[in-house]
Amino acid sequence: QQQVKQSPQSLIVQKGGISIINCAYENTAFDYFPWYQQFPGKGPALLIAIRPDVSEKKEGRFTISFNKSAKQFSLHIMDSQPGDSATYFCAAMSSGSRLTFGEGTQLTVNP
Amino acid sequence: DTGVSQNPRHKITKRGQNVTFRCDPISEHNRLYWYRQTLGQGPEFLTYFQNEAQLEKSRLLSDRFSAERPKGSFSTLEIQRTEQGDSAMYLCASSLGTIGREKLFFGSGTQLSVL
Numbered sequence: 576q577q578q579v580k581q582s583p584q585s586l587i588v589q590k591g592g593i594s595i596i597n598c599a600y601e602n603t604a605f606d607y608f609p610w611y612q613q614f615p616g617k618g619p620a621l622l623i624a625i626r627p628d629v630s631e632k633k634e635g636r637f638t639i640s641f642n643k644s645a646k647q648f649s650l651h652i653m654d655s656q657p658g659d660s661a662t663y664f665c666a667a668m669s670s671g672s673r674l675t676f677g678e679g680t681q682l683t684v685n686p
Numbered sequence: 687d688t689g690v691s692q693n694p695r696h697k698i699t700k701r702g703q704n705v706t707f708r709c710d711p712i713s714e715h716n717r718l719y720w721y722r723q724t725l726g727q728g729p730e731f732l733t734y735f736q737n738e739a740q741l742e743k744s745r746l747l748s749d750r751f752s753a754e755r756p757k758g759s760f761s762t763l764e765i766q767r768t769e770q771g772d773s774a775m776y777l778c779a780s781s782l783g784t785i786g787r788e789k790l791f792f793g794s795g796t797q798l799s800v801l
Contacts, residue, residue, distance in 0.1 A: 581728075607788045618690070618777050618792030619729065664728050668788055673719070673742060676728030 581677030594652040598665035605667040690793035706764045707796045711780030719779040
């Protein structure tokens with residue numbers, strides 16, 4: 576039972592370009608939507624998060640766009656850098672219980 | 687180092703053996719989570735504790751799996767009679783209960799290989 580669907584599975588972007596990763600969820604009880612970044616051999620690290628009462632949140636080069644009616648949210652990475660090459664996971668949580676993760680997107684930023 | 691610590695980093699075992707992993711959370715965090723991650727997939731929830739109480743268990747946590755957090759600090763995850771399908775990265779995460787409970791901090795995981 577996949578409650579959070581993520582796309583694309585992989586993404587290749589040129590340095591300086593915009594990386595966009597999309598997620599869709601089913602459970603309307605979800606009230607917290609984070610994005611995690613994972614490098615090989617490491618655990619996921621929290622990147623940025625949003626709650627459904629706002630439509631956008633920006634932190635540096637990272638922006639989350641949230642569409643509550645469509646039950647979709649996305650991560651935009653502006654001015655993508657080779658150091659951003661990693662696997663990105665969207666996730667969702669309901670009432671502070673468990674995090675449910677998407678399948679992940681492997682991002683490669685070419686120099 | 688004040689992050690989440692997991693030991694061992696790697697474990698190779700033969701099918702049918704028992705294995706135990708340890709997680710030391712960030713010291714003031716009272717929530718502790720266990721997740722399992724297979725190659726190319728997102729982490730899958732196994733169980734979580736608030737202090738020493740195990741509040742939720744996934745259906746993925748079969749009767750061969752047991753997790754404990756006896757004193758509300760470190761936690762252990764034991765897998766009995768390991769199977770090849772248990773091969774995965776086992777991740778531990780912690781968070782500060784109530785305020786900040788949603789911000790999970792993950793360790794680097796224990797990579798289990800069952801031969």
